[in-house]
Amino acid sequence: MNLFSMFLKGGIIxxxxxxxxxxxxxxxxxxxxxxxxxxxxxxxxxxxIRGLLKKRDIAGAxxxxxxxxxPVANIIRKGLKKYKLGHERIKESIENAGxxxxxxLEKGLSVxxxxxxxxxxxxxxxxxxxxISAFMRIEDLAxxxxxxxxxxxxxxxxxxxxxxxxxxxxALAFYNYFLxxxxxxxxxxxxxxxxxxxxxxxxxxGQSDIEEEIEIDI
Numbered sequence: 681m682n683l684f685s686m687f688l689k690g691g692i693i694x695x696x697x698x699x700x701x702x703x704x705x706x707x708x709x710x711x712x713x714x715x716x717x718x719x720x721x722x723x724x725x726x727x728x729i730r731g732l733l734k735k736r737d738i739a740g741a742x743x744x745x746x747x748x749x750x751p752v753a754n755i756i757r758k759g760l761k762k763y764k765l766g767h768e769r770i771k772e773s774i775e776n777a778g779x780x781x782x783x784x785l786e787k788g789l790s791v792x793x794x795x796x797x798x799x800x801x802x803x804x805x806x807x808x809x810x811x812i813s814a815f816m817r818i819e820d821l822a823x824x825x826x827x828x829x830x831x832x833x834x835x836x837x838x839x840x841x842x843x844x845x846x847x848x849x850x851a852l853a854f855y856n857y858f859l860x861x862x863x864x865x866x867x868x869x870x871x872x873x874x875x876x877x878x879x880x881x882x883x884x885x886g887q888s889d890i891e892e893e894i895e896i897d898i
Contacts, residue, residue, distance in 0.1 A: 686839050687839075687843070689836045689839055690806060690836065690840045690843060691806060691809070691810065691836070693802055693803075693805055693806030693840050694806070694839075694840060696802050697799055697802050697803060697806075697840065697843050697844050697847055700795045700798060700799040700802070700847050700851075701795075701799070701847045703791060703795055704791075704795040704796075704799075704847060704850070704851040707788040707789075707791050707792045707795075708792065708851075708854045710788055711788055711789065711792075711854075711858045712858075714784075714785070714787075715785070715861045715862070715865070718750050718751050718752075718785065718865055719750070719865075720748055720750045720752060722752070722868050722871070722872065725748065725753070725872070726872060726875060728744060729741055729744065729745075729756065729872075729876060729879075730875075730879055732744065733876070733879045733880060734879070738760055738763050741760055742757050742760050742761065745757035745760070751781040751785060751865060751869060752865075752868055752869050754777060754781055755777040755778045755869055755872075755873060756774070756873070756876055758773050758774065758776075758777040759771070759773045759774035759777065759873070759876065759877075761773070763880070767877070767880060767881050770877065770880060771877050774873045774876070774877065775873075778866075778869055778873060781869065782862070782866055782869075785862045785865060785866075786862055789858055789859060789862070792851055792854060792855045792858070793852075795847065795848070795851045796848050796849075796852035796855055797848070798848075799844045799847035799848035799851065800841075800844045800845050800847075800848040801844070802840070802844050803840045803841040803842070803843060803844020803845060803848075804840075804841055805840070806837065806839075806840025806841065807838055807840055807841045808837075809837075810834075810836055810837020810839075810840065811834065811837050813837070814834055814836075
């Protein structure tokens, strides 16, 4: 018996499980592509950004962030656009942008978590309803059912559990994998954001000291 025949034997509960598998696969492919594109070389990125900020080339730093097209670069770009408004506005803008990027990175993960939880439960539900049907058949036969009648009903009922676990286990594994990837990206964003804010603050303080020395000399 092939997989399709087993699917049909599982009954109506198999269709919601199939829907869960389609949703889970769509989210897995989408998140894999998005998170793969989100990765960048953090040390190289920071070296370039530090150099541009120390030269006070804000326009060059913004252009470099646009070229990178990653969540880390996006939050720095949005922060640098507020450069003329002061250190606090830069920090606030980076924090807001960081929150938005995290939401984008986590998009769909709740669906994947739901699939991981619901698919096995649907499988168990199919097994329970299948067992009920099997015992109702035995009752209809007035206790004259042979072992093959009972075995056939039971294995058909267990098909839904098998398919539910086949969908739920990979969904749970990919959910944890993607969640770990998102946490790493968030940690990278926090590291880069703090470093950029410190560089901007140091350069601002240095500029203020130079201006004060000029005023004193005058």
